[in-house]
Amino acid sequence: MNKKYTIKNIDCGHCAEKIESKINDLSSVNSCQINFLSQKITLDIDDDKVESAMVEINKIVKKVEPDCEIVVK
């Protein structure tokens, strides 16, 4: 699955990079890209792992930057 979501309140480029590299370290995620300026996160996750991966991803986001939030439309 290749999905693009909005990532809200991401205020520093440094944090975006940290979140991106931590999500990329997850074994369930094939690739993750965060575009800090357009506030978009692009995720490539295998279909059967989406749910569990999203839980992990949200945890990482909250941990690095508590104000941040991934908005799933």
Next chain:
Amino acid sequence: MERQIKSRILQIVVAVILLITALVVQSVMELNFYVKLALFILPYLAIGYKVLIKAVRNILHGQVFDENFLMAIASIGAMVLGEYSEAVAVMLFYQVGELFEKIAVGKSRRSISELMDIAPSVANRFNNGNWVEIDPEEVLIGDKLLVKVGQCIPVDGIIQRGNSTLDMSALTGESLPVDVVPNDKLISGSINLGAPIEMIAESEYENSTVAKILDLVENSSSKKSKAEQFIKKFSRYYTPTVVFLALAIAIIPSLFTSDWSGNLYKAMMFLVVSCPCALVISVPLSFFAGIGSASSKGVLIKGSNYMEILAKANVFLMDKTGTITKGSFKVVKINSKIMAEEKFMEILASVEQYSNHPIAKSIIESHKGRLVELTCEEISGKGMVGIYEKVKYYVGNAKLMEEIHPNFTAVETVGTVIYLATEKELLGEVIVSDTVKESSIVALDWFKEKKYKTVMLTGDNEAVANAVANEVGVAEYHSQLLPQDKVAYIDNLMNSKKAKDVIAFCGDGINDAPSLMRADIGIAMGGIGSGVAIESADIVLMKDDLSAIIKAKKIANKTMAIVKQNIIFSLAIKFGVLFLTTAGLGNIWYAIFADVGVTIIAVLNALRSFKN
């Protein structure tokens, strides 16, 4: 964002007032230790409480080299040393820096969303006798759509009813409106200015030009430039290194001398300088701004790495037909020997209207007067014969003329010559040829001025290639090349080039896909309406105009200059301050400048990339 900025400004103002009060009170009366501490703790907490909370929280999460933590340690260190006003200053200026950063990011995001504003929001579909508003993503191929005045063309398609003018400036950077009539192609993302039009959808939204452009601009940041990769690597090592140096400077000399407070002060300054924010923010921001401003000029750059390569490009290979020339034939010379030119053209065009040859079309186009209906016949491979006012006229090439007039001599020229003759005499000829775009001359003049090497590659014959090369001023040309010969030529050049040479190939993107891919950087023209071009090239010029490369190159050069300035300036100041500190010459104000001051200056510099 706005609210956050306001509350931050308020916080800064309150802290400044409290700090000034504390400084004034301190200067007019002797204070005991506790009163003094209390006086300065107030502004310190007012400005820094959030940073302190975040620092503690992040440590609990196992994140040590976090900016909040570094600022907290540096300011608490200052407190311990009794440097109260410095402690407040560290926090205060850190917050001022953050505020500036927020404002800059907000401003860039707004500029970017303006660029992204070409996305159509609505489509009107004809459904059971009514127009129904739907989401552009729901449009299917073949749907009949209504585009009202002021609305955006939702998907690519073709006009069915209505004449109008379109504003295509968001796509091509060309501000002149374009007239459209039924059967004309419509490009999604253009805005309908004139009158309501009915159109038939020829693509779904996700395959339409506008969706492709948006996708490209949004994803361009995923292809990182060398400068960005350098910053990423650098920041990974820089912060921990500086923090360990700070520790070392606090501990090691203290073992030999008793000046531990002096060493602690030095260590504190190290911590203040340890954040690479200035670079981490400003470098990607410059690229994004550069790519954004290029796209508003009708030049799509697919990644910041290509921006970097374009800035270095100094050899430009160009295709001829469709790139330097218009790729369509036009009458360039009329030579009527006996009759008036108007009459001559009337006969010629009237005969040619019965031919399907592209050259015949160009003759009819250049004839402004009336066309007469005739009885005509085709003479295969040679031309036409027609009867006009009871006289037999022959229209065709030199071969045909040789048959009718045995002592005929052909006109020597570049281009195709079409003769008109009766059985008795030769009446004259027109010369039809592909014409050079004015913009190509502008572009090549500029290349020459910049001393870039230019080479024209063409499949056409030597005579045509030579004439075009002379007209536009290309230094070198190679004619009679098949597409694979072009690739071989580029291959050869790529293998034999000097290390500093960077080769760009500009073509129309349809026949030249392998060449576009083989060169260091491929520039395709006429991205409008051609999905192939958008996919095969690294840079797409939305308009069929070589001079757009000048704009793109200028933007790339400026962006790279800004990036270099920021990297050199930030590193020089940071290392300079670290050096002065180690030598015992620095003070906390130098360190604050090296952190916050440098970030602000670098971000302001990066924002210049938007103004092109």
